[in-house]
Amino acid sequence: MELKKNPKADLTRNSGLYFVIGLVAVLALTWVAFEWKTYDDDNNFDYTMNVEDTLDEEVPMTEQIKTPPPPPPPAAPEIIEIVEDEEEVEETVIESTETSQEEEVIEVADVEVEEVEEDLDIPFAVIEDVPIFPGCENEKDKRACFNxxxxxxxxxxxxxxxIAQEMGVQGRVNIMFVIQKDGSIGNVRMRGPDKNLEAEAARIIEKLPKMTPGKQRGRAVRVPFSIPITFKLQ
Incomplete structure (x- = not known):
């Protein structure tokens, strides 16, 4: 014989309804909790605004501008009195400086003015009379003969x-000297790549003979002259 269950005794018959009711109740409690507001009983709130008193600030004093005093009035012009010229003025007599025929004229002797000879340096290229090298006295072109x-x-x-050969030193030495007013050689200067070459060039120039000095307007003058000496190893 099959057993049959009483529908009234089935507990799961209304479970869906109970679930909906419980869900609604929970949502209602949650909404009430969020919307619930409370107020303090202290009603002694001071509604006055905290405004600072700006009248206590220091107001800068305006400086008093001193105006300069007015300029003094112009002085009154002097009154010029016109006085009649009654005083006598002595006239100054200027005597003539011209000599009369009776006065004797003293003759003054001629004053000799000594000419001061200036030491002039006239370059060899522009001097009128070039220095004469010994042996060029009878040559027409003494300048070419000198060179x-x-x-x-x-x-x-x-x-x-x-020593320059051992070191392999070579080059050009530019040497300058002055033919003095007495025909001697002086003021020798040189410039080259090595001191040994410079010394040899100076030795050659110092062996120059005494010459006839150069002349400018008939007066003996000093004549600067320069010439290169080339040292070249073979």
Whole structure:
């Protein structure tokens, strides 16, 4: 015999309804909790605004501008009195400086003015009368003869320094000197790549003979002259 269950005794029959009712109740409690407001009983709130009193600030005092005093009035013009010229003025008599025929004229002797000779340096290229190298006295072109004799003198007395040869030193030495007013050689200066070459060039120039000095307007003057000496290893 099959057993049958009483529908009234089934507890799960209305479970869906109970779930909905419980869910609504929970939502209602949650809404009430969020909307619930409370107020303090202290009603002694001070509604006055905290405004600072700006009248206590220091107001800067305006500086008093002193105006300069007015300029003094212009002085009154002096009153010029016109006085009649009654006083007598003595006239100054200027005597003539011209001599009369009766006075004797003293003759003054001629004053000799000594000419001061100035030491002038006239370059060899522009001097009127070039210095005369010994042996060029009878040549017409003494300037060309001077240059030719200078080259011969250098070739004759040329000697390559041994120490410069060992070191392999070579180059050009520019040498300058002055032919003095007495024909001697002075003020020798040189510039080259090595001291040994410079010393040899100076030795050659110091062996130059005494010359006839150069002249400008008939007066003996100093004549600067420069010439290069080339030292070249073969």
């Amino acid at each position: 030719e004799m200078m080259q011969k003198h250098i070739s004759k007395n040329f000697r390559y320094p041994e």
